[in-house]
Amino acid sequence: MRGRMGVTIFILQSMASVLPASNTSMRSDRNTYVGKSFVHVKNPYLDSMDEDVLYHLDLGTKTHNLPEMFGDVKFVCVGGSPNRMKAFALFMHKELRLTDSEEDIKDICAGTDRYCMYKIGPVLSISHGMGIPSISIMLHELIKLLYHARCSDVIIIRIGTSGGIGIAPGSVVITDEAVDSFFKPRFEQVILDNIVTRSTELDKELAEEIFNCSKEISNFPTLIGHTMCTYDFYEGQGRLDGALCSFSREKGLDYLKRAYNAGIRNIEMESTVFAAMCRLCGLKDTTVSKDEFLVQEDQPLEGQPPRTQTKAPCI
Numbered sequence: 001m002r003g004r005m006g007v008t009i010f011i012l013q014s015m016a017s018v019l020p021a022s023n024t025s026m027r028s029d030r031n032t033y034v035g036k037s038f039v040h041v042k043n044p045y046l047d048s049m050d051e052d053v054l055y056h057l058d059l060g061t062k063t064h065n066l067p068e069m070f071g072d073v074k075f076v077c078v079g080g081s082p083n084r085m086k087a088f089a090l091f092m093h094k095e096l097r098l099t100d101s102e103e104d105i106k107d108i109c110a111g112t113d114r115y116c117m118y119k120i121g122p123v124l125s126i127s128h129g130m131g132i133p134s135i136s137i138m139l140h141e142l143i144k145l146l147y148h149a150r151c152s153d154v155i156i157i158r159i160g161t162s163g164g165i166g167i168a169p170g171s172v173v174i175t176d177e178a179v180d181s182f183f184k185p186r187f188e189q190v191i192l193d194n195i196v197t198r199s200t201e202l203d204k205e206l207a208e209e210i211f212n213c214s215k216e217i218s219n220f221p222t223l224i225g226h227t228m229c230t231y232d233f234y235e236g237q238g239r240l241d242g243a244l245c246s247f248s249r250e251k252g253l254d255y256l257k258r259a260y261n262a263g264i265r266n267i268e269m270e271s272t273v274f275a276a277m278c279r280l281c282g283l284k285d286t287t288v289s290k291d292e293f294l295v296q297e298d299q300p301l302e303g304q305p306p307r308t309q310t311k312a313p314c315i
Contacts (some may be wrong), residue, residue, distance in 0.1 A: 036152035036153055037152055037153050037282055038147075038150070038151070038152045038282060039143060039146040039147050039151050039152070039154055039281055039282050039283060040147060040281055040282050041143060041144060041147050041281060042280055042281065046144070046147075052144060052148065054141040054144060054145055055112075055141070056109075056112055056114040056115060056137055056138065056141055057108075057109050057112065057114075057115060057117065057138075057141050057142070057145065058108075058109050058110070058111035058112040059108070059109075059141075059145060061148055066145060066148045066149040067148070067149050067150050069119075069149065070119070070124070070145060070146065070149035070151065071149050071150055071151060072121075072122050073119070073122055073123070073124050073146065073149065073151050073154060074122040074123075074151075074153060074154060074155065075122060075123045075124070075154070075155050075156075075157070076123075076124045076126065076142065076146075076154060076155070076156040076157070076283075077123065077124070077125050077126070077156075077157050077158075077159055078125075078126045078127070078128050078135070078138070078142075078156065078157075078158050078159070078274075079125075079126075079127060079128065079158065079159045079160045080127065080128060080129060080130050080160050080161075080270075081127060081160075082115070082116040082127040084127075084160070085116055085118065085125045085126060085127045086107075086116060086118060086125070088125045088159070089105055089118035089120050089123075089125040090102055090105065092120045092121075092123050092125065093105060093120045096120065096121050096123075098120065098121055105118055105120065106118070114129075114137075114138075115127050115128065115129070115138055126138065126142060128158075128270065130233075130269060130270075131231070131269045131270065132229070132231060132269060132270060132272070132273045135270045135273060135274060136273045136277065139273070139274065139277045139278070140277075143277065143278075143281045143283070146283075147281075154282075154283055154284070155206065155283070155284045155285070156278055156283045156284070156285045157206075157210075157285065157286055157287065157288060158270060158271070158274055158285075158286075158287040158288070158289075159287075159288050159289070160268065160270075160287075160289055160290075161268075161289060161290055161291070162227065162266040162267060162268040162289035162290075162291055163237060163266060163267040163268070163291065164265065164266050164291030165256055165259055165260050165264060165265055165266060165267065166260045166265070167221075167223065167225075167265055167266075167291060168221045169291075170220070170221065170290065170291065171220075171221040171222065171223060171265075171290075171291050172214065172220050172221065172222045172223075172288060172289065172290050172291075173222075173223060173224075173225050173227065173265050173266040173288075173289050173291060174207045174210050174211050174214075174222065174223070174224045174225075174286060174287075174288050175202055175207065175224075175225070175226070175227040175266075175271060175286055175287040175288075175289070176202060176204055176207050176224050176225065176226065176286075177200070177201070177202060177226045177227070177263075178200040178202060178226070178227050178228075178229055178271035178272045178274070178275040178287070179200065179226050179227070179228050179229070179262075179264065179272070180200075180228070180229060180272055181228065181229075181230050181231075181236060183226075183228070183258075183259065183262040183264065185199065185200045185201065186198065186199065186200055186272070187199075187200050187229075187272040187273050187275070187276040189273075198276035198279075198280065199275075199276065199279060200271070200272045200275035200276050200279075201275065201279060202275050202279075202285055202286050202287070203284045203285055203286055205284075206284050206285070206286045207224055207286045208224070210286065210288060211223075211224050223265060225263060225264065225265030225266065226262065226263040226264045226265060227264070227265070227266050227267070227268060227271045227287060227289070228259060228264045228266070228267045228268075228271075229267075229268060229269060229270060229271040229272040229273075230267060230268075230269055231269070232269075233269065235247070237267050238252040238253075238255055238256050239252075240252065266289055266291050268287075268289060270287075271287050274287065
């Protein structure tokens with residue numbers, strides 16, 4: 001819990017300079033936001049639809065006034081666990097010193113059991129489940145929500161846990177580049193019968209801002225590094241304790257050593273699609289992860305024990 005609250009402190013401090021301005025009401029007329037950076041979509045069919053139903057969020061353009069509900073959103077924080085994102089929402093409510101009661105913080109997606117969503121002033125806290133398929137569904141509908149709500153200058157940050165490579169136990173990694181299992185900054189998706197490749201560049205300025213905030217908190221080792229995104233928790237991350245294991249211990253350690261030499265400092269299962277989708281739709285984004293499973297920094301990688309699951313999962 002201490003590590004998770006440390007991550008939220010970094011985010012809170014990065015918000016401080018803009019939160020006061022975001023508390024003002026926002027009009028629904030898109031033309032009033034001259035000079036703003038709007039969330040946009042890359043789908044020519046959406047504007048011709050009579051209604052857009054955000055199935056997995058239990059929201060829709062006919063059933064809800066999205067600009068009124070979400071038009072003032074400036075920060076979106078997403079994480080795998082519903083319980084964690086509820087705890088984050090309660091923490092933000094306390095830190096922002098909002099006048100309403102904590103009992104008023106309700107799950108906006110309570111009508112569905114797929115995700116949870118809480119709104120605290122200009123901050124949205126949303127769960128995304130585990131892995132690329134789960135977070136991509138949520139991101140499609142979240143981005144459409146922000147688009148329909150006419151939100152501008154939105155910052156989105158993924159917070160959670162991950163597996164560290166060659167860093168101190170309990171370190172927090174701020175991602176400057178999301179890479180795939182081949183150490184390439186790309187996200188490959190099969191669309192119909194084609195493989196479409198998209199850039200996974202994250203907002204380096206945002207990463208630096210959060211890193212600078214971390215310097216004020218000495219008990220949370222923090223660094224900026226590459227994050228590797230895999231499609232699998234066990235074999236894909238070099239673990240030896242899954243139901244299947246098709247490689248030797250030596251080969252797994254060699255892979256992790258090559259990952260470390262490529263600048264990778266942690267492994268999780270969402271960052272590439274997160275980076276690709278947010279970049280295309282005009283969102284400033286980064287990921288902030290506390291590392292739970294460690295390949296330790298004070299030993300050569302060759303001397304490490306097998307990667308087995310002894311800590312919380314990477315989500």
